[in-house]
Amino acid sequence: MANEHRKVIVGIDTHADTHHVAVITETGVHVADKEFLAVGSGYQKIIAFITGFGQVLAAGVEGTGSYGAELSRVLTKEGIEVLEVMRPNRQGRRLKGKSDPLDAYQAAESALAGRGTATPKARDGAVEALRVLRAERSTAMRARVAVMNQVQSFLVSAPEALRAKYRGLTSAAMMAALEKTRPAGDISEPLNATATALKRLAVRYRALHQELALIDAELDAILTIHAPMLRDLHGVGTDVASQLLVTVGDNPERVGTEAQFAALVGVAPIPASSGKTSRHRLSRGGDRQANKAVHHVALVRMMSDTRTKTYVVRRRGEGKSTKEIMRCLKRYIAREIYNQLLHPQPAPDAGALRALRKTKNITLQAAADNLHVWPSALSRLERGHTRDDLFHQRYEHWLNEH
Incomplete structure (x- = not known):
């Protein structure tokens, strides 16, 4: 059969410096495999290599969100369908062994069988910008908390002359006061060393605070342009909206149904019945950060939304526990968010x-x-x-x- 009439499936095992590519036919016959550098010229060589064996039906790529991110973008631009392939299970590796060629062929076979595959996130639009900014924000938040903990730890063991100045102040007032200090004297003295360290920590705290304010403004600007109506939902602010968009990705069509979205954000009901008891429990799967965002929306609505308060009272009257009520609420909230993502509706004027x-x-x-x-x-x-x-x-x- 001539190559121009052959149809092939590609599997790619990605690494930081190299990618191993394997090609099989649509009937599963191994054709060829080869290793390429994970650089721009290497990606072009991969395209030339795989298209030389015939029409590429799909490419199964491991790590589309990390080492294989750029390669996935290149393949997509060439019109090749990219499928994210899960790492082979340990049992299979024990039986068949492990090497880069074996992993690449297994990725191709998984793509051919449709086993353990998913549509990867596009990572080429505004949502990718949100993801990067949220990752930066997360580290800045942790650093700010670490600074505050360090300041409080120093003050606990500091000399009384220093502790007395800041006793009873709120965290914000204490950090502002520390930043205005002008410690002087012999740095080898514990009092002077502590005062100097506290001032530097306060300056670092203000810098982190300003950085977080800037990131929040940038997140808000992106949402205002690309998803302005998502925040029209009650309880959905900038933090929640940006996390939900990051979870869904730049190509929301990859989440085909409302039920898939519920599973993605970890609010799909899981049967937990036994004997005469018929019930469901909270899901422990899905994106836990997205689940946290939905949980936040549920808490806000239980405190401030009239419709939700009425629902909670009714379900309590039916004998439902708080956990069961919140499980149901999260499912309804996920449905509302999914519809707003795909078919945005503005809030009433x-x-x-x-x-x-x-x-x-x-x-x-x-x-x-x-x-x-x-x-x-x-x-x-x-x-x-x-x-x-x-x-x-x-x-x-x-x-x-x-």
Whole structure:
């Protein structure tokens, strides 16, 4: 059979410096394998190598999010379908052994069989920028916490003359006061050494604080341009929205259904029935950072969302525990987020209600009294600081009747 009519599957075992490439036919016959450098010229040689054996149906790549990230982008630009292949299990490696050629052939066979494969994240758009900034933010947050812990540790064992100056101050006030100090004297004296170290730590703390503020502003700017409506959902702020987008990736179509998204963020219900007991439990799978984000949304809504509060009261009346209620809430929240990601819907224009109320000469206090809510809660809704679609409809109906 001529090469131009042959159809092949490619498997690639990726490493930091080299990539091993294997080619098999669509019937699983091993054709060839070769090692290439993991550099720009090496990627072009890989393209020439694999296309020389015929039409490439798919490429199974290990580590599309790390060593194979750039290669995946190059293959995709060449019109080759890239599949992320899981690492071979240990049992298989014990039976068949391990080497770069074997791993590459196993990757190709997995891609051919559709076993242990997934559509990789594109990593070529705004979401990749969010991922990088969030990774930087995470390390800066940990560093700031470490600085604060170090300062408190020093003050615990510092001489009383130094400790007394900062006793009773809040963390922010203490760091500001430490930064303004001018320690002087013999550095070999414990008091002077401690004062000097504390000032430097306070300066580092302010630098980290400013860095975090800058990162948050950059995250906010990206979300405002690329996903402005995601934060219209109640309880979804910049931190939650950016994490959810990073979890889904630049190509949200890779998550084909709502159920797949629920599994991805770790809120898919897991059967936990036994005997006469029929129940489900919280999932421990999926992206744990995304699960943390959904958990945060659930907590915010349980505290401030009228619809969620009503739901919680009803389910408690049915005998559900807090964990079971939160499991159900997370599933509903995941459904809402998935729909907003794929089919964004803007929040209702609460500013129009504020204008309507004023044209009818109704005070905020009077409206709040009639609707049985706090004036501050109604004010936040009118200014767009909170979102409650059901209450928005109720408020709009009440204004139209008056």
